[in-house]
Amino acid sequence: METPLTLYPSGRRAMLMAGASTILALCCLALGISGKEIGYVACFFFVACGVLGTAEIWPRSSWLRIDETGIRYCYLFTSHHVAWEEIARFESELVSHSGLWGQQMTGFYRQPGPENEEKRNRLDELLPNNYGRSAKALTELLNQYRVHFARNQSTPTAEA
Numbered sequence: 001m002e003t004p005l006t007l008y009p010s011g012r013r014a015m016l017m018a019g020a021s022t023i024l025a026l027c028c029l030a031l032g033i034s035g036k037e038i039g040y041v042a043c044f045f046f047v048a049c050g051v052l053g054t055a056e057i058w059p060r061s062s063w064l065r066i067d068e069t070g071i072r073y074c075y076l077f078t079s080h081h082v083a084w085e086e087i088a089r090f091e092s093e094l095v096s097h098s099g100l101w102g103q104q105m106t107g108f109y110r111q112p113g114p115e116n117e118e119k120r121n122r123l124d125e126l127l128p129n130n131y132g133r134s135a136k137a138l139t140e141l142l143n144q145y146r147v148h149f150a151r152n153q154s155t156p157t158a159e160a
Contacts, residue, residue, distance in 0.1 A: 001148055004067035007131035007138075009056045017053030021046045052076075056129065064131050066145050068152070075128035082125070084149045086110055090142040092135035093123050104135035106142065 025046035031039030055076055056062040064073045070083040088109040096102035107123030130138050 001145065004065055005145075007064045007066075007133070009062050009129045010132040011057045014054045014057045018050045021050030021053060025050065062129060064127065064129070066142070068149055070149075071142065073127055073129075082108070084146055087146055088112070090139045090146065091123060092139045093126070095126065104130075106130060106135045106138045108142075 025043045028039045028042035028046060032043060033039070060074075061077050062075050064071060070081060070086070072079055072081045074080075088111045090106060090108045092104050092106050094102045095105045105126045107126035110124045127138075133141070
């Protein structure tokens with residue numbers, strides 16, 4: 001297994017977001033020019049959506065690093081680390097936006113402990129991106145690494 005492994009988000013999704021935001025911003029700008037002031041507000045909104053949508057492909061803004069200590073993921077220049085000992089398992093889940101459509105995302109359950117004893121029906125934490133892979137493929141990859149490193153940590157090393 002390759003370690004450390006660093007995955008980056010797909011640029012295709014960001015470019016689709018930028019394209020859609022540009023078209024909508026231009027339509028709203030035309031609405032503003034025609035005399036409807038709300039068009040300028042909507043134009044600003046869609047420009048901001050385009051900037052945030054493409055921010056994940058800026059260098060060093062979004063990535064997932066897998067190594068022997070755990071996973072570290074970064075989204076919009078903010079990184080988080082989760083150790084392998086804290087993760088029970090990874091799963092993919094359909095995240096529905098307004099009930100009309102959804103996206104498969106990868107997330108994980110934390111190890112049971114005194115602070116999270118209640119019964120859960122949702123993942124404890126979702127990763128912010130699938131990093132250019134399907135949710136199922138990313139889930140399988142992360143579970144393979146989790147099992148590999150959990151096995152390596154449980155076997156004692158021979159001291160000379």
